[in-house]
Amino acid sequence: MKNFWRLFSSFFRVALRREMAYRGTFLAGIIGQWISYGAAFLSIYIVVSNFDVLDGWNGAEVLMLYGLSVMSYAVGASFFFNFSKGLSRRIRSGEFDGSLTKPVHPFIHEVFSAGYNIGYISHFTISLCIMTVSLWGISFRPTLWNVLFLISAVLGASLIQAAVLIASSVISFFTVGSNPVADFLVWDMKEFTNYPITIFPRGIQFILTFILPFAFMNFYPASVLLKKDIPQGYPAILPYLSPVVGVAVFFLSIVLWNWGLAHYKSTGS
Numbered sequence: 115m116k117n118f119w120r121l122f123s124s125f126f127r128v129a130l131r132r133e134m135a136y137r138g139t140f141l142a143g144i145i146g147q148w149i150s151y152g153a154a155f156l157s158i159y160i161v162v163s164n165f166d167v168l169d170g171w172n173g174a175e176v177l178m179l180y181g182l183s184v185m186s187y188a189v190g191a192s193f194f195f196n197f198s199k200g201l202s203r204r205i206r207s208g209e210f211d212g213s214l215t216k217p218v219h220p221f222i223h224e225v226f227s228a229g230y231n232i233g234y235i236s237h238f239t240i241s242l243c244i245m246t247v248s249l250w251g252i253s254f255r256p257t258l259w260n261v262l263f264l265i266s267a268v269l270g271a272s273l274i275q276a277a278v279l280i281a282s283s284v285i286s287f288f289t290v291g292s293n294p295v296a297d298f299l300v301w302d303m304k305e306f307t308n309y310p311i312t313i314f315p316r317g318i319q320f321i322l323t324f325i326l327p328f329a330f331m332n333f334y335p336a337s338v339l340l341k342k343d344i345p346q347g348y349p350a351i352l353p354y355l356s357p358v359v360g361v362a363v364f365f366l367s368i369v370l371w372n373w374g375l376a377h378y379k380s381t382g383s
Contacts, residue, residue, distance in 0.1 A: 154308075155180060155244055169313045174251025175340055180308050181248050182332035185241035186268055188234045190275030196228035198279040202286035211380050221371055252340065260339060266357045267335030273360030274331050277367035278304075287374035304328050312345055319345045323352070330359045 155177070168176060201224065204210040213220040213227070254260070282297070303321070307328045311319050322329040323345070334353040337344055344352060 155240075169310050170342060171310050171340075172251075174248045175336070175342075176309060177244055177248040178252065178336050178340070179310070179332040181241050181244035182268065182271060182336060183304070183307055184237055185245060186271030186331055187275045188237035188241055189268070189272035191237070191279060192231050192234040194225065194276045194279040195234070196231050197225045198283040200228050201283045205286055205378075208380070220375060221368065254339070263335070263338065270357035270360030271331035271335070273364040274327065274356075277360075277363040280364075280367040280371055284370055284374035287378045304331075307332055310342070312343065316345070323348065327359050327363060330356045 213223045216223045335356050338353045
């Protein structure tokens with residue numbers, strides 16, 4: 115573990131120096147992300163404010179859902195976005211074949227060679243502001259249990275976000291490019307979790323819980339902290355399982371990635 119953190123800190127410093135070499139571009143990217151996610155934040159707030167209460171959730175409570183989603187994405191994507199989005203390019207160019215000759219597993223080599231994406235500091239700071247506003251609005255009590263539960267929920271959600279990125283990269287082994295169906299399943303479906311899933315039909319609730327478990331990123335943990343109802347008929351333990359689900363889907367995404375690797379055929383580039 116000590117060697118891992120030493121290696122991670124080295125990659126972090128390299129990533130920081132790389133971004134600081136073009137400070138104007140780096141700062142412009144951060145400002146752009148602030149504008150983009152700030153606009154989404156305002157649109158959600160306006161929608162919820164006009165409805166006053168959305169299936170029992172007020173504006174501050176709905177913003178907690180959005181804040182948890184963005185914060186967990188910032189953590190997960192900072193480690194795996196470069197790896198996920200760069201895999202198809204590396205396969206097309208033939209660079210990926212070099213990972214097969216290294217003394218470490220190709221997955222590990224790809225993750226570390228892709229590097230840490232420090233640009234997601236913008237997402238993290240935005241989500242921190244959103245979470246601060248929402249927690250203030252709901253009069254959050256920072257008891258030891260609440261704080262530990264919130265931290266574990268963010269970590270579990272981050273693993274889910276990372277698993278989504280890993281799983282979405284598997285298609286590169288077969289199509290060497292993006293797939294609109296996969297993009298819809300792993301990206302557009304996440305948009306449903308910006309709102310309480312109880313407002314959607316039972317079919318959507320089932321998908322977001324048991325097939326694409328995005329609701330564990332924010333809805334279920336928030337329902338514990340806010341004492342909200344979960345979909346009728348679902349096990350009462352579900353809201354407490356975000357860390358467990360995060361570990362499980364992260365492991366499954368690596369299994370899926372290894373399955374794709376086993377079926378990989380070099381492009382010959």
